[in-house]
Amino acid sequence: MPLTKEFFARSVHNVAKELIGATFLVDGVGGTIVELEAYHHEDPAAHGYRGRTERNASMFGPPGHAYVYRSYGIHWCVNFVCEAEGVADAVLIRALEPTHGLDEMRRRRGLDDERLLCAGPGRLCQALAITREHDGLPLDRTPFRLEQRSEEAQVVRGPRVGISRAAELPWRYGLAGSRYLSRPLRPA
Template sequence: MARKKTPAIAWPGTPLPRVFFDRPSITVAPLLLNKVLAAADGRAGRIVEVEAYAGAIDPAAHTYRGKTARNATMFGPPGHLYVYFTYGMHWCCNCVCGPEGTGVAVLIRALEPVHGLALMRAARPRTAIDRDLCRGPARLTQAMGIDGAQDGIDLVAAAEGFTVLDDGVAPPEGLVGSPRIGISVAKDLPWRWSVPGNRYVSGPAAPRSPPLRERRG
């Protein structure tokens, strides 16, 4: 059955083009910081924390052992949303990256809410403070209204209710990747990035590289 089309995204900005996602996940991940995940109903959050997962070379990736019904979207075209269920209770969302068939993606770990907070609060009524609405991959899917129905939607087309926008805020410069969190294998790979000093990040802030004059010493 074809998905029902939804109204155009109202949050100002330009949807990221397919070519943005058609690169390795470890390239795309830090560039997604400060972009905006937006919904047609007005909910929007600035991406402040991400993790890259790299398919067949990454034991922590869902696609490490090949294609299954659960991870099929991650093997699909870049620029689509891969949504999966975990721990029997939570949804998490990822931006599919790289050429079709490679099985790589970027997990969105945290958002800074920027619009539609009333809808987010209604979706997470037990959340005591706004800081916790989207601070973590399961919280943000609840707050944004993302679940299994969104698995496979095209973020680039922005016609199925969700997209990722560039509204002119550049990603932080000089970031250094840090170890991913919440996984049991390949924990030391430095494929997690976050906006330094942002209070909505779900784990320890990712470091910046030292200034060039310090590195020369």
């Protein structure tokens, strides 16, 4: 079952929990979502916390769309907008288990190790060729494909990665036992 706009028009935590195990493809290349982080508009670590800017404009758009931004001047990171238009809640996609288009991902990443193809927000954007071109695009249309997970997933929660503000909130979600996480997830 493809994920609809209604799926994303809910609390960012419900969306986060249920996205673990979903399939995420761009032009047929991608895999299973095994790690993500929730960013709520009242959360000081969220890009939308201080209001709209040129960079984060698509966070304030309708749910079910992509928010792509450049991180540390080098990498791209992709978020899925949740909740409602104007609210600026989103989930940051942090890691995939590669299942589709492995050779294409290896070529783009310039490396063989399957475990490192999509284990990190910048890495997975490179593997899936996600750039600013994708910012603001709807997730239920080409080039994206998002499929709901077919079985229950064992989801674990822990503190988020790489932030200083609100670092104590356990808003990082992962698939228990996955070897494709960007780093180990210690339950909080």
